[in-house]
Amino acid sequence: MSTANETPRPAAGRAGIKKELPERFKDYRHVWVFIELERGQVHPVSFELLGEGRKLADNLGVQLAGVVLGPPGEATWNAVAEAFAYGADLAYIVEAPLLADYRNEPFTKAMTDLVGSHKPEILLLGATTLGRDLAGSVATTLQTGLTADCTELDVDADGSLAATRPTFGGSLLCTIYTLNYRPQMATVRPRVMPMPQRADKPVGRVIQHKVSLAEDEIVTKVLGFLPDSQSAEANLAYADVVVAGGLGLGAAENLQLVKNLARAVGAEHGCSRPLVQKGWMPADRQIGQTGKTIRPKLYIAAGISGAIQHRVGVEGADLIVAINTDPNAPIFEFAHIGIVTDAIRFLPALTEAFTRRLSPHSRDKLAS
């Protein structure tokens, strides 16, 4: 975040606040990443955060720790091993039967306890339903700052965490500091950060922490869990090819053109925020700051103007193709290939061209 065209904002007021870290926070050190373990699986966002946490820890010259809260058993220790494989120097682990299913009360208790005992300067969590549920309670209990849904994390000259996130409904970006409180907490949405390389490593230092918690002190009980059917919804964030439509498609029925192209190339389909607001597509198909962040190899945006809130959700794509009638649409600022034309007319032609190109018949013909 070094070369942004920043402008001083006199209205901000807070920008002038100086860093004067109180004495009680001076021994807070090291970067922590909460390893989100649910039903035996580590959420990939935790690995993405370890990649990011590694950079922050290296910049600060401190250690990177993974924090695993889970029931006693293999899955929890596997999560610890994975944390090391993705770059952690050490791990904190709280093992308790009542941490088997996520519930706010025991997890908040375990996490705040751990922070109180071991004092990290930075605590990162995934902005998943679990992470957001936990982060708000933890930050409130610890009375510290929390910056949600960051798109960029950095350490500035005096060692403070600079957390950048979209603001004003995704029209601008802002950089937020938690100057005088510790830990500095931030959440990051899945797929916003790249997945780091995994390297098998021996398990390093593990610090086991005991939390005095009894099941009968916990009011909320989990009665059941119904996993999502393998719907496309779950796959959108991790799809290799994504086709999405925006307001430029003009009418709900034209979304069929997007779906047709997606089907032809084996892609997932999605849409921009206004379409969800209009009820043209379900919310789980929304791509952007308030929807899914995607990092596909190919992203085709049809009739999407490219507001910042959309941009931050697709910028990680390897190749972005934009189709829009407005040559000045912001999407052409960050797309790699642009076509100024009406997506409603162009999508069928593109679908047809892909089909022609990809059908075995035409491939055979090309070969001969």
Add this chain to the structure above:
Amino acid sequence: MIAEEFDAIVIGAGMSGNAAAYTMASHGLKVLQLERGEYPGSKNVQGAIMYANMLEKIIPDFRDDAPLERHLVEQRLWVMDDRSHTGIHYRSDDFNETKPNRYTIIRAQFDKWFSRKVREAGATVLCETTVTELVRDAANGKVIGVRTDRAGGVLYADVVVLAEGVSGLLGTRAGLREMPKPETVALAVKEMHFLPEEVIEQRFGVKGDEGCVIEAVGTISRSMAGLGFLYTNKESVSLGIGCLVSDFAAAKESPYALLDAFKNHPSIRPLIAGSEVKEYAAHLIPEGGHKAIPQLFGDGWVVVGDAAQLNNAVHREGSNLAMTSGRIAAEAIVQVKRRNDPMTGRNLTLYKAMLDKSFVVKDLRKYKDMPALLHTNSSNFFTTYPRLISQAAQNFMRVDGTPKIEKEKATTAAFIKERSRWGLVSDAVRLAFAWR
């Protein structure tokens, strides 16, 4: 649920409805105002011109807190052909007075403010409530209340003020007036172009709260009777073009194409370059003039503003006639009420009588022949003359060694060739009579 009764129900929260509701409420009447939109002004996102004098008669100290954009210090009247404009500009520092005369406003904000004043005056204002029908007394046909699209039955009132706008269906459906004819209604398409304040100041030569208006006629309306306009707001420019609905239909022209051409006219394009278009809207404007004014009152009802076709197309004044008619109707109702008389058509003739004496009807009567004249001669007034004027001006400006006397002759010859000597005289005479 006991049915609630009001002294008056006002349908619509535009300029005329707000003026009526405010005036009645501030005279102590129990007023209910019903608005279809999410909030007053939500159906009216555009920029407009507001005339201070008429608002002062309703809310004298409106300048204290009304959301005003810029006060107008300059008016430009342009006659355009495809590549040029010939203009009259009037600018005066006299308009920088303590109580300026005309302002640009953004209706969404202004109407919201006006509505707050209405509520503060004591009226009950319900938004997102559409009146579905007027309820009449089964015995004598008098309008006695309204039914809405919300559950909960009829709302009763002594008098219903119809301020439902030019295309309001309640009055027409109830047979109180006819649907406006396509040749008496103009369709204006407008856009808001957002620009930084400094850019507006630079491009239009204004500073602080000063503003400027451009009105343009000519080939931009493709031989139809029409007008292009541009108003400067604080951080935006409102721009649009309007023509009669019947003309659009006959000429098979699309309003959007016209607006596009207007925006791309070499005299307009640089004024809005680099702007961000945010709002787009189409709006109907009554243009029938005096001859199109319907029956204005009846047993238990009055009609005001655009719904009553009270709009001065020649001077592009609508909101001040709307405000004034709303205020006058309200004052008439207050007088009838004070006398404890019933709100019969007979008693409500007072509204008509008061309106006739006001500038509203006097102005409309003055120009009563204008709409028809411009309409039937539209190709002359909106294409031929603008081209001729442009040629004449260019002929006059261009220095190319032609003797001046020959230049003048050429100009005269061009006018005569296009319109014939008789045509010119007759256009001039008719225009003069219509104006008189």
Add this chain to the structure above:
Amino acid sequence: MHIVICIKQVPDSAQIRVHPVTNTIMRQGVPTIINPYDLFALEEALKLRDAYGGGVTVLSMGPPMAEDALRKALGYGADRAVLLTDRYFAGSDTLATSFALSQAIAKIGETFGKPDIVFTGKQTIDGDTAQVGPGIAKRLDLLQLTYVAKIASIDLATREIKVERRSEGGTQTLKSRLPCLITMLEGTNEIRRGSIQDALCAARSQVLKWSAADAGIEELTRCGLRGSPTVVKRVFAPTPRAEKAAKIDTAEKTLRDVADELIAAILARQPALEHELAFNNGA
């Protein structure tokens, strides 16, 4: 049953413009709305009141003009509205916001009866943090039920509540206890249309305006800017990429040719995709 629901008046984000030169927000003419996510919570609150009796109090923190949002909530049928408005609240981050709101909820509890449920929306559309709800729960020691898709049952005698909550990859069924804080998931219901009597009642009711002092807040240092541990250091537009999109010319070409050209361009930049796409197509 007494239900408190927190709503926020937000600018309609679809209509926010950024000044092209100074990169500041142009606020002029941007309409405000009730945060759309809050409407799902409001409808759920009204439904519960209709089913179990009691009342719904709507609470909002914001500038005086946020009264419009509260009045609208009354029009949907809420029984009471409180606007927490004071210059001390200006510049609040999520921590300071949850402090002020929880203090106001405590005061509402003292004045109108302790709430059994506090509702919030899933998140706001301007802040998007989803952190104020959990913050309120923690401060008021309410059981926290976030991302609730359905309230399956409430037993007022035993104070037991069962909900279905959205979690990563599935739906959790939870049993918990009143009083609790629920953040409601979107798409779970549709806000009702109030009757003409609701609308008249809303137009005539007073929105209670509470200052920090009215809400019983003594620790002003925990409010607004001073009470916010986070500091916004700068606001900026994203760095324009040096390289803009390579535009494929469409003039005087058939759409078919343009499509072929596009596919060629895609494969030229990402050769691996040829295999990928063909594979996907075959699958």
